[in-house]
Amino acid sequence: MEITYAIADISAETGLSIDVIRYYERIGLLPAVKRKENGHRAYSKSDLARFTFVTHLKRTQMPLKEIEQYIRYYNEGNIEACYRVLHEHKGSIERQIAELTDSLGILNYKLDNYQQLIQPQE
Amino acid sequence: MEITYAIADISAETGLSIDVIRYYERIGLLPAVKRKENGHRAYSKSDLARFTFVTHLKRTQMPLKEIEQYIRYYNEGNIEACYRVLHEHKGSIERQIAELTDSLGILNYKLDNYQQLIQPQE
């Protein structure tokens, strides 16, 4: 009893559209998956896990090419390269957070100013 | 003695390339600026301030269309709309930070796992 998922399941779990899932396969981001008799894609539990992780990376602005590279290292069993890629990406996320935090400060300053213009009473 | 800035100055101050500055004007993101006798753009101090603010918004993933909308409200003197746009955007930045922080956690977990695989000793 091997559980498999249809493309619609993957879509529901990851929030990626069905078209995007096929698109990712097409550009080689993820290796092609097994098919059922009727030609429909049959995703395994670990395929789902991989898609889920990809969406995490994607949400942090990692370019698809880099994600693809990571997956390739992973499939090659090149653990050190995997580590390196994720480690570098961690730095990029930290920089993003710092930048956003900075922008938040600027934004709050502007918002304060507007607030005073809008409600100068009290 | 009115100080004006050449396009190269704006580029140097904001980090935007000269081409991008002209591109932003072209798509209507910022209203066209005054010209000198020779046709060269002459930016004022407030033009510079606006470009600087735009780069802040841009770095937080605000789409150019939304930035444009904000600038339009600003020029109309529609302060409340300006406030509303920035306030919404603040929410978006906060969501981004939350998401990145979340991803950072997942990433650290993965990195830990890899670390143990790479250096299982001690």
Add this chain to the structure above:
DNA sequence: GTAATACCTGAACCTTGGTTAAGGTCAAGC
């Protein structure tokens, strides 16, 4: 049996956010 679903394919098309190219003006320096 026929309609509705759920999937399939390949190829064309789209949006965002620029970049590059080709050709021209003008002022300053040598």
Add this chain to the structure above:
DNA sequence: GCTTGACCTTAACCAAGGTTCAGGTATTAC
């Protein structure tokens, strides 16, 4: 007087990341 540098314009081009379309198969539901 001619080259260099900083600017100008219009228009074509580009890359990333999808989205849409047209046409086809297979299963299920009525």
